[in-house]
Amino acid sequence: MSGMSSLAFFIFAGAALAFSVMTVLRKNPVSSAFSLVMVFFCFAGIYALLGAHLVAALQILVYAGAIMVLFVFVIMLLSSDTPSLDFKRTPPWFKAAAALVVAGLFVVMTHVFRGQAPASAPGPFTPEAIAAAGGNTRVLSELMFSEYILPFELTSVLLLAGIVGAVAIAKRHTKKETPHVASSR
Amino acid sequence: MSLPVVEPWLVLSFCSLIFLVGLFGLMVRKNILIILMSIELMLNAVNLTFVTFSRQLSDMGGQMSVFFIITVAAAESAVGLGLVISLYRTLRSVDTDEIQMLRD
Secondary structure (H helix, E strand, C coil): CCCCCHHHHHHHHHHHHHHHHHHHHCCCHHHHHHHHHHHHHHHHHHHHHCCCHHHHHHHHHHHHHHHHHHHHHHHHHCCCCCCCCHHHCCCHHHHHHHHHHHHHHHHHHHHHHHCCCCCCCCCCCCHHHHHHCCCHHHHHHHHHCCCCHHHHHHHHHHHHHHHHHHHHHHCCCCCCCCHHHHHHC | CCCCCCCHHHHHHHHHHHHHHHHHHHHHCCEHHHHHHHHHHHHHHHHHHHHHHHHHHCCCHHHHHHHHHHHHHHHHHHHHHHHHHHHHHHHCCCEHHHCCCCCC
């Protein structure tokens, strides 16, 4: 990965790691949510370092914008911004087992990633080719509306289903005594 | 400055670290809002893996996958938080230990 500033990567990676641990371990859901926002910003920085500019912009717009607003809104709506000591009730042996599993998986994953064979046939989108074709956003957009047009359109159906499902689930279910049903009897 | 060069495996190991932090939160926490946040953390780690492989293999398919994963994550959190609101209305709690209506 030549051309990637290692100092910037280590700053972003360290901050993302610290804030993700805070997200998981903080007592107050609001401070968890704001740590998660910081994780999303650090990830956007790493995407930009990797040359994925459109993904970095989407990360900030969709994750740090839309999804986190939804989270904070629900936390405030439920007024559950009081400290919760829920992980104190998890048995210590379970916490130790979870930490052990996670550490073991980390060792395995690092070993696999470190020993992976180099790609036999790299694709055509080298950084130079992308720069010559007009930049990351242009290349990705052209692919989105040509090769990936069917999944792109199906995404809109998925979002519509998500909206309808969220409203149907969160809606207050009125009983049969509603005026409309009563008058139709 | 004697920082090591950022190799692909280093970024991928960082991804797995964030993913496993999310997995740990998923296993240990009982607050359903924190559990949803842990799931977002894991989805983000996978997204970064896709972008790293996209860069390493010079293929834009990885970044397209990230676009679709972000969309699915947005829909998932909308439906998930709707479920949380519905749960809170029924139980007055966001604790997964309280969900035992089938046992009673």
